[in-house]
Amino acid sequence: xxxxxxxxxxxxxxxxxxxxxxxxxxxxxxxxxxxxxxxxxxxxxxxxxxxxxxxxxxxxxxxxxxxxxxxxxxxxxxxxxxxxxxxxxxxxxxxxxxxxxxxxxxxxxxxxxxxxxxxxxxxxxxxxxxxxxxxxxxxxxxxxxxxxxxxxxxxxxxxxxxxxxxxxxxxxxxxxxxxxxxxxxxxxxxxxxxxxxxxxxxxxx
Amino acid sequence: xxxxxxxxxxxxxxxxxxxxxxxxxxxxxxxxxxxxxxxxxxxxxxxxxxxxxxxxxxxxxxxxxxxxxxxxxxxxxxxxxxxxxxxxxxxxxxxxxxxxxxxxxxxxxxxxxxxxxxxxxxxxxxxxxxxxxxxxxxxxxxxxxxxxxxxxxxxxxxxxxxxxxxxxxxxxxxxxxxxxxxxxxxxxxxxxxxxxxxxxxxxxx
DNA sequence: CCTGAGCCATTTGTATACAATAAACGGGTC
DNA sequence: GACCCGTTTATTGTATACAAATGGCTCAGG
Numbered sequence: 192x193x194x195x196x197x198x199x200x201x202x203x204x205x206x207x208x209x210x211x212x213x214x215x216x217x218x219x220x221x222x223x224x225x226x227x228x229x230x231x232x233x234x235x236x237x238x239x240x241x242x243x244x245x246x247x248x249x250x251x252x253x254x255x256x257x258x259x260x261x262x263x264x265x266x267x268x269x270x271x272x273x274x275x276x277x278x279x280x281x282x283x284x285x286x287x288x289x290x291x292x293x294x295x296x297x298x299x300x301x302x303x304x305x306x307x308x309x310x311x312x313x314x315x316x317x318x319x320x321x322x323x324x325x326x327x328x329x330x331x332x333x334x335x336x337x338x339x340x341x342x343x344x345x346x347x348x349x350x351x352x353x354x355x356x357x358x359x360x361x362x363x364x365x366x367x368x369x370x371x372x373x374x375x376x377x378x379x380x381x382x383x384x385x386x387x388x389x390x391x392x393x394x395x396x
Numbered sequence: 397x398x399x400x401x402x403x404x405x406x407x408x409x410x411x412x413x414x415x416x417x418x419x420x421x422x423x424x425x426x427x428x429x430x431x432x433x434x435x436x437x438x439x440x441x442x443x444x445x446x447x448x449x450x451x452x453x454x455x456x457x458x459x460x461x462x463x464x465x466x467x468x469x470x471x472x473x474x475x476x477x478x479x480x481x482x483x484x485x486x487x488x489x490x491x492x493x494x495x496x497x498x499x500x501x502x503x504x505x506x507x508x509x510x511x512x513x514x515x516x517x518x519x520x521x522x523x524x525x526x527x528x529x530x531x532x533x534x535x536x537x538x539x540x541x542x543x544x545x546x547x548x549x550x551x552x553x554x555x556x557x558x559x560x561x562x563x564x565x566x567x568x569x570x571x572x573x574x575x576x577x578x579x580x581x582x583x584x585x586x587x588x589x590x591x592x593x594x595x596x597x598x599x600x601x
Numbered sequence: 602c603c604t605g606a607g608c609c610a611t612t613t614g615t616a617t618a619c620a621a622t623a624a625a626c627g628g629g630t631c
Numbered sequence: 632g633a634c635c636c637g638t639t640t641a642t643t644g645t646a647t648a649c650a651a652a653t654g655g656c657t658c659a660g661g
Contacts, residue, residue: 215645215646216645216646216647217645217646217647218644218645218646218647219644219645219646222644236653237653238652238653238654239652239653240653240654
């Protein structure tokens with residue numbers, strides 16, 4: 192609901208109201224709120240009331256910066272640990288991306304799914320449960336989720352080419368190369384988001 | 397209880413048993429288990445049963461590696477953002493450390509408290525709620541907690557000197573320097589832990 | 602018109618009961 | 632003797648009730 196924008200930033204989330212809305216009791220709602228709080232999608236007041244987090248520009252930059260650092264670390268580790276099956280899976284998913292964006296009207300949904308799977312395999316190949324745990328907190332966030340919605344053809348194809356580079360770096364077992372590409376890959380996503388956001392802002396004015 | 401070793405690694409944690417032991421109902425116990433699971437102190441089976449996580453050597457190395465990376469990033473950011481009051485607080489806490497370890501019998505408990513406060517100020521000065529959130533997951537872990545218990549006088553004083561270097565880097569607003577020192581600081585802690593652990597292992601045999 | 606105190610409404614924290622599911626055990630069969 | 636299946640038991644998931652704490656509102660007073 193937060194990602195879909197049904198719950199505007201800053202609005203209060205009452206456990207009971209959510210329970211009613213989801214047709215469950217407060218108990219599972221509480222569990223979900225605690226998790227979302229850990230993911231920083233929800234902030235809690237001193238008196239433990241829950242509100243949808245509102246993301247400042249600094250927050251967004253912060254999230255991308257950390258994501259770049261952690262994903263680069265994942266790529267660095269994965270380069271020397273990835274196995275043949277995982278490498279092949281990366282190629283398959285990136286081919287899926289290529290197909291999804293080849294049409295006149297790119298299939299963003301399919302792109303997102305393959306993109307998610309691609310990055311997930313890298314995290315898995317990194318073989319660090321802690322790193323995986325930290326990253327899942329950063330990627331399930333509204334900004335990241337919406338970024339690709341605003342990708343133009345140019346950015347979609349660039350993303351695909353960067354994935355190809357990553358596969359090449361993994362195939363060569365070059366940790367430094369893989370980390371560098373990944374850093375650039377995430378930073379580019381950040382600037383793509385900024386551009387799209389700037390457009391949205393102008394449209395809103 | 398996990399940190400104190402009362403609950404051995406691998407042992408199952410029944411919500412009801414813990415509730416009885418802590419004289420509360422299952423509800424708050426469940427909340428705690430969910431948080432500890434996020435902190436990777438607890439792992440859950442497919443059927444959602446909880447067990448105390450057992451840490452392999454790789455897990456420990458992994459945790460230190462990530463902590464080094466994130467704390468270095470915190471130091472990097474803090475260097476250009478720290479204010480005079482925070483800088484002074486760092487000096488005060490490091491002086492507290494100096495006093496605590498000056499005696500013939502070092503006061504480890506006081507050392508730990510000042511050390512925790514010292515690192516906390518840096519994270520605060522970094523001004524990144526996300527980074528802070530990620531780091532709290534890594535520092536409340538059994539290995540980190542026990543490391544200082546095994547510090548010898550040499551390591552305690554080295555830690556103090558490294559803190560002094562950090563303060564100097566912050567005073568100069570030198571982000572790269574601060575990050576480098578912090579990386580070394582955490583890596584040294586890792587090797588100190590390894591040495592202490594090797595000693596314990598030999599004693600156990 | 603502003604301020605503050607007290608009361609009421611809202612919201613969260615905790616306890617408990619019941620339902621659903623998975624593990625453990627035992628009896629039977631091959 | 633090993634293995635499969637049904638039953639029992641343990642454990643977690645969910646719903647609900649009540650207690651505690653917090654926010655906001657009203658009304659009195661300056």
